[in-house]
Amino acid sequence: MLRRKLTALSYHNPAGFNCKDEIEFRNFIVWLEDQKIRPYKIEDRGNIRNIPSSDWPKSFEKYLRDVNYPFKIQDRQEAIDWLLGLAVRLEYGGNAEKYKNLTPGNAKNIDSATKNAEPLINLDVNNPDFKAGVMALANLLQIQHHDDYLVMLKAIRILVQERLTLDTVAKANQTKESENTEVEQSSLLLVCIETD
Numbered sequence: 375m376l377r378r379k380l381t382a383l384s385y386h387n388p389a390g391f392n393c394k395d396e397i398e399f400r401n402f403i404v405w406l407e408d409q410k411i412r413p414y415k416i417e418d419r420g421n422i423r424n425i426p427s428s429d430w431p432k433s434f435e436k437y438l439r440d441v442n443y444p445f446k447i448q449d450r451q452e453a454i455d456w457l458l459g460l461a462v463r464l465e466y467g468g469n470a471e472k473y474k475n476l477t478p479g480n481a482k483n484i485d486s487a488t489k490n491a492e493p494l495i496n497l498d499v500n501n502p503d504f505k506a507g508v509m510a511l512a513n514l515l516q517i518q519h520h521d522d523y524l525v526m527l528k529a530i531r532i533l534v535q536e537r538l539t540l541d542t543v544a545k546a547n548q549t550k551e552s553e554n555t556e557v558e559q560s561s562l563l564l565v566c567i568e569t570d
Contacts, residue, residue, distance in 0.1 A: 376388075376391070376393075376454065376455060376458065377389060377391075379455075379458040379459070379461075379462055380458065382462055382465070383409075383410055383458070383461055383462065383465060385402075385405070386524075393450055393451060393454050394450075397425065399450065399454075400425040400430060400434075401425060402454075403422065403434060403437070403457075404419075404422060404423050404425065406457055406458075406461055407419060407422055407437070410461035410464060410465060411441060411457065411460060411461055411464060413440050413441055414437075414440070421433035421436075422434065422437055435447055438453060441457070441460060443456060443457075444456075499523055499524055504523065505523050508523045508526050508527050508530070509523075509526075511526075511530050512526050512529075512530060515530060515533055515534075517529050517530060517533065
């Protein structure tokens with residue numbers, strides 16, 4: 375059931391989610407807060423985002439109280455399931471019109487459309503070609519290497535998003551056009567000299 379909810383919420387690794395891994399669990403809670411549930415303002419998310427902190431469990435308990443978690447905070451699996459249910463309700467509430475006329479037949483069409491819209495969701499991170507491509511990009515962009523290729527890919531994405539603004543692309547195109555014009559002029563000059 376968790377996997378279906380994670381998939382419905384477009385979690386990046388629904389099949390491989392391990393709630394027993396403390397770091398993965400904490401990152402998951404941060405993802406839920408940042409992407410789906412959002413009871414806190416961005417500036418108030420510092421404590422829940424401070425994953426390595428020894429006070430993080432207290433921040434998590436406060437977070438559960440703030441989202442009106444109705445049970446005692448004993449079972450992590452139960453808390454995750456409840457938070458995912460809340461996130462699905464919020465997601466549906468925000469997009470009710472999108473899901474209103476959904477039938478089992480066209481649910482598959484929407485699912486395949488979502489997969490086509492996000493080609494990176496079905497990446498095989500163990501594929502040697504994938505690893506080689508990520509390493510080549512990391513080397514080209516001078517990004518520090520990491521054991522997890524998805525972490526490097528995220529770093530590459532962040533760097534590209536920060537650097538590829540519309541202004542930067544326009545300047546690069548102008549520079550390329552001026553270089554092409556200079557090359558054309560040089561070529562024309564060489565042709566003129568050769569014909570003389």
